[in-house]
Amino acid sequence: MNRFLAFVKKEFFHILRDRRTLLILFGMPLVMVALFGFALTNEIKNAKIALLDFDHGLHSQQITNRLLSSGYFRLVENVRSYEGIEATFRRGEVRLVVVFPPNFSNDYVHGQQAQVQLLADASEQNTAISLTNYATNIIQGYANEQNPSGSQPVAQINVEPRMVFNPELKGAFVFVPGVMAMVLLLVSALMTSVTIAREKETGTMEVLMVSPLTQPQILFGKVLPYLLLSFLNGCLIIALGVFLLGIPLNGSLALLLVETLLFIFLALSIGILISTIADTQLVAMFASLLIMLMPTIFLSGFIFPIESMPAPLQIISNVIPAKYFISIVKGIMIKGVGLGNLWKETLVLIGMSGVFTAISLRNLKSRLS
Amino acid sequence: MDKAVVTNKLTKRFGNFVATNEITFEVAQGEIFGFLGANGAGKTTAIRMLCGLLKPSSGEARIAGFDVYRQTEQIKQVIGYMSQRFSLYEDLTVRENIRFYGGIYGLSRADLKAKSQQIIEQLNLGSVADKLVVDLPLGWKQRLAFSVALIHNPKIVFLDEPTGGVDPITRRQFWDMIYEAADRGTTIFVTTHYMDEAEYCNRVSIMVDGRIKALDTPNQLKRSFDVDSMDGVFQILARGTSTK
Secondary structure, eight states: OHHHHHHHHHHHHHHHHOHHHHHHHHHHHHHHHHHHHHHHHTTTTTEEEEEEESOOSHHHHHHHHHHHHTSSEEEEEEOOSHHHHHHHHHHTOOOEEEEEOTTHHHHHHTTSOEEEEEEEETTSHHHHHHHHHHHHHHHHHHHHHHSOTTSOOOOOEEEEEEEESOTTOTTTTTHHHHHHHHHHHIIIIIHHHHHHHHHHHHTHHHHHHHSSOOHHHHHHHHHHHHHHHHHHHHHHHHHIIIIISOOOOOSOHHHHHHHHHHHHHHHHHHHHHHHHHOOSHHHHHHHHIIIIIHHHHHHSSSSSOGGGSOHHHHHHGGGOHHHHHHHHHHIIIIIOOOHHHHHHHHHHHHHHHHHHHHHHHHHHHHHHO | OOEEEEEEEEEEEETTEEEEEEEEEEEETTOEEEEEEOTTSSHHHHHHHHTTSSOOSEEEEEETTEETTTOHHHHHHHEEEEETTTTOOTTSBHHHHHHHHHHHTTOOHHHHHHHHHHHHHHTTOGGGTTSBGGGSOHHHHHHHHHHHHTTTOOSEEEEESTTTTOOHHHHHHHHHHHHHHHHTTOEEEEEESOHHHHTTSSEEEEEETTEEEEEEOHHHHHHHHTOSSHHHHHHHHHTTTOOO
16 A cells, blocks of 8 residues: 555656646646637627617617617627528527517507517527527516506516527537546646656666565556646535536536546547557647547537537547536536436446546556466 | 475466467576577566566476466565666656666665665765766666565576666676676576677577577587687577577
């Protein structure tokens, strides 16, 4: 046990002395959360909108003015019919279309339910949510001003938001689970594979192999510090997501942490697998980036929704570990579901770790004979 | 049974290629045994088998009485190993390196402390004990690596081209350390391709194409091949068959 501790201590020396790595380790989640979080949610100034006004009345005019003077919206197009809306969205510029039905002003003045329809391009879910929220607030604010407080409201304006392209808003808040998956994969898999490859490169691995340390001790000693650091990192990202970006944590925090540990373990087993193949740090790094990072970014549903991928890519996405982790994190944090709904994904992660560990051990054995 | 190394027809095949071919030799306890051969002659494969890193294809070998097939764990306890790459961690200090290697060999806390102090004093490293190894001159690193390889008082220490890339004076100093260790009873199993170093060994074996072509004291070898240096012996044995 003392031998093992001596080994783990040495690993911490390596990590803590390497300032650049530490900076990447803890700077990356900050930067990514900031980038993905704020860049997406703050993209709201001067959003391009279109107008479909069947009413041409006083109130539709005033609400439109109110919307445009808020600073959030910029009118780029007047649409003439419902058919025109789809074409407008397809061109991809316009994020939101405000529709005033015929007789809107008339309905409103005569105390009936007046309706405004908001159609948002939900292929960028975060933007869509924010835009409809802003617009709804402005319209409701207008209605409230017209009905002085205390008096019975004479008329209401019903705002009816509709998401186009992605009606269920799947993928909302996906970036924090995505960033988590990415950072944990990077830290765990890339860094372990690189640090093991480094020992091979400098020849210290030979000495370790000749020493009484067993192979599992060497591997586990390599992995343990990264397990701890990655877990810290995972907690940091969750905290940033919840406190900075206001992502709800509806499910069990304990379950979330356990699943995070499981995913870290999986990432570490991938790192070890890569290190059994790669003999140099450079190879290890490229292997990690190519095998893990790229597919994780593009195929896990992190940036591009899996549902809208072509069929072959959808099939490939099934072997991307991050896909399952992302849906677990989303499930726990946003939907508030428990293990009862997530056991399939959890089993997949466990199974993958088992397979990767088994292949690594076999690779190590065949090296010796 | 007081032989440090005993092999009998030890062989390693990789597919059709025979890396070491039925090598048979003995090394006595406390001996300085030179293991010579051109690159690719099979030295490294042989050493890896003796250290328990590689399973032999056939033949026998015992290290300090332990069998290389079944008792690799015991073998690891009684051998030390140093390669030409010195195997120190450059981002650790001198003291941390010593403690790390002592630690993985299971030295107690008190032993570790005493050993580090002893090594640092012996090597005159007091002023740099808490400096990172990366800043040390090559010769210092080499001597430190050797001391570290001996930290658990192994019966046998395997030195795989330990003096690669080091100037002759430093090499001479290093051999003084080797002699001291041998005087204390440690068996030294050393590979080298510097022929002047071969002269320092008690006995020398020369491998060519996986086989041991000659094995004797340097003086005896020179006499039987009728040359006046080990380099001459080596040239006669290896000429035409190696790429050196």
